[in-house]
Amino acid sequence: MVAAICFVILCVSGCRAGAQNATDPLPSWNDTPSKRAIIAFVTRVTADGGPDFVPVSERIATFDNDGTLWAEQPVYVQVAFALDRVKVLAPHHPEWKQQQPFKSVLDGDLKAIAAAGEKGLLEIIAATHAGTTTEEFETIVDDWINTARHPKTKRLYTEMVYQPMLEVLAYLRANGFKTFVVSGGGVEFMRPWTERVYGIPPAQVIGSRAKVKYELRRSRPVLLRLPEVDLVDDHAGKPVGIHQQIGRRPIASFGNSDGDFEMLEWTTSGRAPRFGLIVHHTDAKREWAYDRQSHIGTLIRGLDEAPKRGWTVVDMQRDWKVIYPFQR
């Protein structure tokens, strides 16, 4: 009994030998510098009486979603959702048969969709994401996310979350952290499932958002989703979203692309101790390998500046024993 207690105490203060045993908080991580950096940080800020102790109320950690908590290839999940929505809504829009970029979507012409670029994508999202009430949209997302499958793995998208990152979320929460999602993706596309999948409730999800309008429909109040952007929660929009919704600077942030650069910069330029981590997609076999040349999850500046800023760069291939929960 005494031995067991001592063992736990030793491990809480950061034992490395424990990596393979039951008390390892990050069992899906190999024993590399990335894992050690996470544990060392948590150990420092939770060491009561230590020089780097951070009170529980300030233990705030923010996580990007696409490419950081779940897979974002071959297209962002929300894009797959939007393309499916075009097909569902097509009977109400006969004009789409002739009108780009909708025609390409209905024809399944992926090359033409890609050629339509960001502008085409925004048109598709505007046409498929507005005009409903917030509750209707929640139901639409819920129905889709519970049935749609990834084109390559044929798994539900919510199965394609990163097991090692789920362990980081749980480890931080077990150490008094409040965990937030801070994503460029739409906040209403994430909230229906983040609590179930990540243990993160809607109030702790920050994302891009449309304007909404309060109105009465037959004396029943609704919030109507308008075709106007209220916040683009990406790049410099992430610290803004964090400020609006959390109102405190995080002490740890996790991202994977240059869209997360400002979030990590904002987090790690606060008074020490701070922690920044970038998930580097290096595993072409088990996941995907991409960074500087990729249009999805572009990572250039983050890679260049991580060393001098003291950010941890996770080498997915080297650092992670498994990628997805179903591989355990």
Add this chain to the structure above:
Amino acid sequence: MVAAICFVILCVSGCRAGAQNATDPLPSWNDTPSKRAIIAFVTRVTADGGPDFVPVSERIATFDNDGTLWAEQPVYVQVAFALDRVKVLAPHHPEWKQQQPFKSVLDGDLKAIAAAGEKGLLEIIAATHAGTTTEEFETIVDDWINTARHPKTKRLYTEMVYQPMLEVLAYLRANGFKTFVVSGGGVEFMRPWTERVYGIPPAQVIGSRAKVKYELRRSRPVLLRLPEVDLVDDHAGKPVGIHQQIGRRPIASFGNSDGDFEMLEWTTSGRAPRFGLIVHHTDAKREWAYDRQSHIGTLIRGLDEAPKRGWTVVDMQRDWKVIYPFQR
């Protein structure tokens, strides 16, 4: 011991006889229908296995601030702050000596300030609330709130919070609720002190807000407060702010003026059980008495519609044993 446990169990399930004893969750409330309605609601939604049980993750309660959690007479506290800021900033604005509404503020001419109306007030707030970084503004608010005193009671403003409402906040939290402030006041004017005073952390404070901009100052990132409104969190803006920041419909809301009407409407039109409460300022002796004719905390529609909507109307004079904590 067994008796004590049984007693606690009985009280948790809603004993009314307990109102006068140590386990009373709302000791500053008289035993009137208002108090009974609060306890009955909490008892219903927390009764495991009962027909109205609500899981912890959905136990969300929202509270207006001015006039609901703290006093708002003779002027909103934030207005007192803005007027003081005019005096502090005046040496940098020599033109204010001739320019209205600033001249009236510097001359201490309260009648002229009042005559300048809402437009004058917005000018004062724009001139005194923008142009700093968010961290600078936080320090300014913090310094002011810790020293400024109410003109009538000479107390710190944070002492002029309503003891009975502090008990409601604590009672709800003890029953698994997450409590949020949803105020027309500026979010950055509240966040520096709500955790200490109400036990509500910054991430659970929703308010009106200015736009902010992320930028680097000598390679240090800051969030600059811009002279542009991003959200007016009042009337129909309250359900919008709730949706943006909580992402779930509250099951209980507490307000005091018609600025809270839509918040209570949004909350109580969800599927039952729901709870709406209006603090009616009826106590000219211990606090202030005002409703339909008042420019501050105007309450007309709320009073008219509360009965048919099933909202509880607190009669401050009748229902509250004490108003402020220092009167206990």
